[in-house]
Amino acid sequence: MSPAIRLQDVAKVYRTGQTEVTALHRVSLDVPRGEFVAVMGPSGSGKSTLMHCAAGLDTPSSGEVIVDGVAIGGLNETRRTELRRERIGFVFQSYNLVSSLSVADNITLPLRMARRRADPAWVAELVERVGLTERLHHRPAELSGGQQQRAAIARALVARPAVVFADEPTGALDLRAAREVLALLRRMVDELGQTVVMVSHDPAAAAHADRALVMADGRIVETLLRPTATELATSLMGAQEAAFTMAGES
Numbered sequence: 332m333s334p335a336i337r338l339q340d341v342a343k344v345y346r347t348g349q350t351e352v353t354a355l356h357r358v359s360l361d362v363p364r365g366e367f368v369a370v371m372g373p374s375g376s377g378k379s380t381l382m383h384c385a386a387g388l389d390t391p392s393s394g395e396v397i398v399d400g401v402a403i404g405g406l407n408e409t410r411r412t413e414l415r416r417e418r419i420g421f422v423f424q425s426y427n428l429v430s431s432l433s434v435a436d437n438i439t440l441p442l443r444m445a446r447r448r449a450d451p452a453w454v455a456e457l458v459e460r461v462g463l464t465e466r467l468h469h470r471p472a473e474l475s476g477g478q479q480q481r482a483a484i485a486r487a488l489v490a491r492p493a494v495v496f497a498d499e500p501t502g503a504l505d506l507r508a509a510r511e512v513l514a515l516l517r518r519m520v521d522e523l524g525q526t527v528v529m530v531s532h533d534p535a536a537a538a539h540a541d542r543a544l545v546m547a548d549g550r551i552v553e554t555l556l557r558p559t560a561t562e563l564a565t566s567l568m569g570a571q572e573a574a575f576t577m578a579g580e581s
């Protein structure tokens with residue numbers, strides 16, 4: 332079976348006027364199905380660019396991105412949008428729920444956008460798993476940050492995507508709510524076989540992953556399997572020092 336996501340020699344160069352920034356240097360990566368992958372690295376190391384390219388939100392300057400067996404470079408914008416809707420779920424730091432819709436309608440929104448019928452048993456299971464059965468008719472503003480993020484996770488999973496990309500999903504949460512959200516993502520991987528790719532600055536968050544990729548200067552410089560928070564903090568410090576040295580030399 333093809334990996335959930337494959338990047339082959341993906342490079343991204345941003346050009347503004349005369350200046351060029353290489354945000355990704357020919358990165359290759361396979362994310363197997365059912366794996367929880369964390370992407371870490373200092374500010375500016377290319378985490379967001381990697382995620383945006385892998386999710387079809389940005390176009391690589393060269394190389395190939397294959398999502399759920401489909402090479403997205405060959406798709407036009409309409410087909411790419413469809414593929415994102417059908418095969419990719421997103422969780423953002425700021426939840427991005429629609430304030431005028433109930434929790435229930437927020438969770439099923441991706442299905443309506445894709446003109447797909449909701450499977451009531453699956454929606455009920457998801458709502459139960461994220462612990463929001465009692466909150467379905469509330470508006471997002473009536474929920475805590477942790478509850479809003481759990482609603483966003485249910486929304487990301489409702490269309491049974493091949494992969495969920497989570498961008499700093501605990502960045503706006505207190506410690507307890509953050510732990511609940513991370514434990515929930517972990518359970519979604521363990522119990523539902525969901526593939527998750529999470530960008531995070533936080534070693535304690537990335538320690539929930541099966542594999543952590545540490546980036547520096549647009550490259551994956553280290554891969555840690557079942558990492559501890561201490562190992563990740565050490566690795567991140569190394570990447571930060573390398574980034575400072577490189578900045579000093581340029």
Ligand SMILES: Nc1ncnc2c1ncn2[C@@H]1O[C@H](COP(=O)(O)OP(=O)(O)OP(=O)(O)O)[C@@H](O)[C@H]1O
Nearest residue numbers: 345347352354372373374375376377378379380381
């Ligand atoms: N739209 C853009 N135009 C020009 N340069 C960009 C653009 N987006 C990102 N960059 C540059 O590409 C490099 C990688 O940026 P990226 O946002 O991927 O890093 P990051 O690791 O996600 O950083 P952070 O942790 O601060 O969000 C940086 O040098 C950044 O300035």
